[in-house]
Amino acid sequence: MTPSLEDRLAAAGEQLDALIERERPVMLGIAERPGRPRAVGVLVSLCTVVLVVVGLMWVNRSDDPTRTPATDTGAPLPTAPVTTTPPLTTVQTESSQTSVPTATSTPATPVPTVTPTTAAPDLVRPTDVSGLFVTVSADRPAVVDLRDATSVIGSFDLGCPTGRACVVASARVMGDTIWVAINDTDPDDPNNDIASRVLSVSPTTGEIVQHLGLRGTTTVLAAGRGADGVVYTYLSDELDGLRLVSIDDGDISVLETGVSGFLLSDDGRFLAVSLSNPPAGERPRIEVTDLADGSSNAFQTDGINAGPGAWSPDGRHLIVNEQWEDGTAWVVDPWATSPEPSAATGVFLDGACFIDAGTIAHRTWNVGYGQGDAQSGVIRLTAVDDGSTLADLGQDLFGDSLRCHPDGSVIYLRRPVVDVDLGDGFIQPEPVYDAPVDLVRIAPDGSATTLTSGPLRMV
Amino acid sequence: MVPNSGSERNAGDVDRSIVGMHRSVRRALVARCGLEVGADAAADAMAWAIAHPTELETMANPAGYLYRVGLSSVRREWRIAKRRGRMLFEPSVEPDVALDDELFAALGRLKRDERVAVVLVHAYAYSYREVAELIGVSEAAVTNHVHRGLRRLRILMGDRS
Numbered sequence: 356m357t358p359s360l361e362d363r364l365a366a367a368g369e370q371l372d373a374l375i376e377r378e379r380p381v382m383l384g385i386a387e388r389p390g391r392p393r394a395v396g397v398l399v400s401l402c403t404v405v406l407v408v409v410g411l412m413w414v415n416r417s418d419d420p421t422r423t424p425a426t427d428t429g430a431p432l433p434t435a436p437v438t439t440t441p442p443l444t445t446v447q448t449e450s451s452q453t454s455v456p457t458a459t460s461t462p463a464t465p466v467p468t469v470t471p472t473t474a475a476p477d478l479v480r481p482t483d484v485s486g487l488f489v490t491v492s493a494d495r496p497a498v499v500d501l502r503d504a505t506s507v508i509g510s511f512d513l514g515c516p517t518g519r520a521c522v523v524a525s526a527r528v529m530g531d532t533i534w535v536a537i538n539d540t541d542p543d544d545p546n547n548d549i550a551s552r553v554l555s556v557s558p559t560t561g562e563i564v565q566h567l568g569l570r571g572t573t574t575v576l577a578a579g580r581g582a583d584g585v586v587y588t589y590l591s592d593e594l595d596g597l598r599l600v601s602i603d604d605g606d607i608s609v610l611e612t613g614v615s616g617f618l619l620s621d622d623g624r625f626l627a628v629s630l631s632n633p634p635a636g637e638r639p640r641i642e643v644t645d646l647a648d649g650s651s652n653a654f655q656t657d658g659i660n661a662g663p664g665a666w667s668p669d670g671r672h673l674i675v676n677e678q679w680e681d682g683t684a685w686v687v688d689p690w691a692t693s694p695e696p697s698a699a700t701g702v703f704l705d706g707a708c709f710i711d712a713g714t715i716a717h718r719t720w721n722v723g724y725g726q727g728d729a730q731s732g733v734i735r736l737t738a739v740d741d742g743s744t745l746a747d748l749g750q751d752l753f754g755d756s757l758r759c760h761p762d763g764s765v766i767y768l769r770r771p772v773v774d775v776d777l778g779d780g781f782i783q784p785e786p787v788y789d790a791p792v793d794l795v796r797i798a799p800d801g802s803a804t805t806l807t808s809g810p811l812r813m814v
Numbered sequence: 815m816v817p818n819s820g821s822e823r824n825a826g827d828v829d830r831s832i833v834g835m836h837r838s839v840r841r842a843l844v845a846r847c848g849l850e851v852g853a854d855a856a857a858d859a860m861a862w863a864i865a866h867p868t869e870l871e872t873m874a875n876p877a878g879y880l881y882r883v884g885l886s887s888v889r890r891e892w893r894i895a896k897r898r899g900r901m902l903f904e905p906s907v908e909p910d911v912a913l914d915d916e917l918f919a920a921l922g923r924l925k926r927d928e929r930v931a932v933v934l935v936h937a938y939a940y941s942y943r944e945v946a947e948l949i950g951v952s953e954a955a956v957t958n959h960v961h962r963g964l965r966r967l968r969i970l971m972g973d974r975s
Contacts, residue, residue: 363917368937370913375844375853
């Protein structure tokens, strides 16, 4: 009889112990090496610390002309005119690389402060919500297409080094700037050396500026400039995990470690950071800050991996994504003394957005977790105040990302669904993830228009 | 076997003797980083422990702290091992220890925290509480790691077990 997985795991413990309990270091499949004396280990560790400190002092010295952690103040890279169609200009690749100080060498500084404020912040917060968003096509992976509700209003080639595979991790339209996080790798490189960049693109002038260039094991996930002038960047590293860093006048600082989510509002005024893997004894929490007036708050979340999903245009509400198995989301008033999920709106599915300060658009289509079956649905408009359903847009929809537009329309990526025979006559509808998708606009009256098709992603 | 009951050991806090902590930290680091790097990291952590007995004595969670010390020391070695293209758990060539190579290959493909949780809970019968204390996360997080890790293991192994 085949042993169960649990039995095999139990036996694996004995196997591992049999190896690691030996007096010498064991390297399976690799020639043995002499054990490192403990004293030498300590000495090596001390030397490493000294080298790290000296290295950081060298990197952080202010008069080093070769230091380029951030190029805010440097000359802009060659720019691309705003065009709706190719040809596109190519940006030169970054001229230098830098590294981010590790959390162990640079203590994480919680900036901005997250001390809960007792006074309610100013809630009159008009924001400029353009409704613009960005798509990337797989056949032009380093070109970002800036779109409004109906058409492409500009395309910008960020440059992809020859022989490298580029992936835009995110591109946020914030005010008059697109903030792009882009990474590239050599598909044939077994070491998976990653080059990552943070760029800002001005749609009006076509100017592209590189703010951060890294080389090594770090991937940039998202970036944007806050209302305080600081460029916030969300990083993932194989060894250092998920971190939020700031780039301020050329200085890079680690603000938070163990960050499971990061979100700036469209105008850069509101910052939300989730910490889902805190030390034992602490609960997962989300920290919010008004970067304009410095007010801040922090609240616990029940969702173990929950992170910020969308700011309402006025900053009064925040959609929190579960970021876990069920793909649920909920609304909170992040400035409340004890923010709780809104009972009115309840729990809905993630990927939702705000059409305006009082209306959420969210999907009802879903893929059952661990089941893989596509369940079609609608785009539901829900009132934030009382949770009432204002409208159901479309019918029998299935897709990926949603984007809300101030004109009341919602744009989404329609993904094809096919029936798959799982055997014994059991047919299950499943999404086709490698098929082209349609970019579809659902107008406030429910009418649908296909804007374009292709291997698109909203980023 | 009830994996989270700690039935083969006394449920409760991680053993706080030096030997007990060494065993736990080493098991966790080996599960996370593989035999070579994990064992070295554990050795570095214990070197720190021996050099800092007073600090260790006053800590609420010394094993958890040592685990983090080990993780800190592992970074450079892990980079080197990765560049050499080594697997976390290489197929065994030890004549007297028969490793379940298929299982270890699948374990190597789990996320790190999932792997640590699955190995400590199911291979060593640690309780969720012990694992949470050792790796510095909540019990709920351990529950999720174990749940997801086991499911992924079954998928990776084609449900043959």
